Amino acid sequence: MSEAPVTGNNPASEPRPIRLRDALRKARIEAADRTGVVVDLRDAEVARLEILNEALDPLFAQVPEQIDLFERGISQGETPRLWIDVVAHVVMGRDKRVYRFVQDTRFGRIVLAESHEVSAIVDAVTDYVARRMVEREHALAPTRPPEPVAKEKPRRRRGGFWIFVLGFILGAAALFALALFASLQSL
Numbered sequence: 496m497s498e499a500p501v502t503g504n505n506p507a508s509e510p511r512p513i514r515l516r517d518a519l520r521k522a523r524i525e526a527a528d529r530t531g532v533v534v535d536l537r538d539a540e541v542a543r544l545e546i547l548n549e550a551l552d553p554l555f556a557q558v559p560e561q562i563d564l565f566e567r568g569i570s571q572g573e574t575p576r577l578w579i580d581v582v583a584h585v586v587m588g589r590d591k592r593v594y595r596f597v598q599d600t601r602f603g604r605i606v607l608a609e610s611h612e613v614s615a616i617v618d619a620v621t622d623y624v625a626r627r628m629v630e631r632e633h634a635l636a637p638t639r640p641p642e643p644v645a646k647e648k649p650r651r652r653r654g655g656f657w658i659f660v661l662g663f664i665l666g667a668a669a670l671f672a673l674a675l676f677a678s679l680q681s682l
Contacts (some may be wrong), residue, residue, distance in 0.1 A: 520546065537575065540587040544569050544577040547594060550613050554621055570619060580627065583607070598618060628642060641655055 527542040547682060555567060565580045577585040583598040588609065594616040598610040608619030 502591060520549065536591045539591055540575045541569065541571060543587060543591075543594070544575055544585065547613050548577055550617050551620060554617065554624065558624065558628075562628060562631065565624065566629060579623065583623060585616060585620075596623070598623075 512670060519642050522681055523542055523546055527539050527546065533599055548567065551567065555565065558565060566578060568578050570576050570578060574586060579585070579596075582600070583596070585594055585596050587593065588595050592615070593611055596616055596619050597606050607623060610616055610619075
C-alpha cells in the first residue's frame with residue numbers, strides 16, 4: 496500500500512477548527528493580514544486590537560468584581576487603542592503589525608511591552624494587572640497604629656516668665672539711660 500502524497504491544498508491536511516470562536520479568530524487574523532496590506536490600515540488596527548481584546552478575556556474573568564481598577568475597551572479615534580485602565584493601553588506600532596503596550600506617567604509615556612505576538616502582550620498585560628492589584632492592596636491595607644511613646648514629664652518653666660520680666664526692666668532702664676545721656680549731651 497502506498498500513501499498518496501499530502502499537499503498543502505488538501506483540506507484533510509489542515510486541522511479543522513474545534514470551535515466556532517476559533518474559526519472566527521482565524522478568519523479575523525486572515526482578514527487583518529489582508530487588510531494590513533491594503534489601504535485601510537485603521538480597520539486592520541481595530542481588528543488586531545479586537546483579537547487581543549478577546550485573548551485578554553480569560554485574564555479579566557479572573558479579576559474579582561470588587562476591584563474596579565480596570566476599564567477595558569477599544570476606543571476608535573484617530574489612533575485606535577485598547578484601554579486596560581485609565582493610564583495603560585495597547586496601540587499598534589507604525590507598521591500596524593506590532594502591538595505596543597504603553598503606560599502614561601507624569602513624566603511621559605513609557606513602553607511596557609512591544610511584540611508581534613498576541614501571547615507576549617497578554618503576558619505583559621497579566622503582569623501589569625497583577626502589579627496594579629498589589630498596589631491597590633497596599634494602598635487599602637490598614638496602617639499599623641504608631642507605637643505608644645513613653646511620655647516625658649513636662650519640665651517646669653516658671654523661671655522663663657521671670658527672666659522675661661527682668662529683661663524687660665533692664666531694657667527699659669537702658670533706654671531711659673540712653674535718653675538721659677542724649678539730653679545731657681545736647682546741653
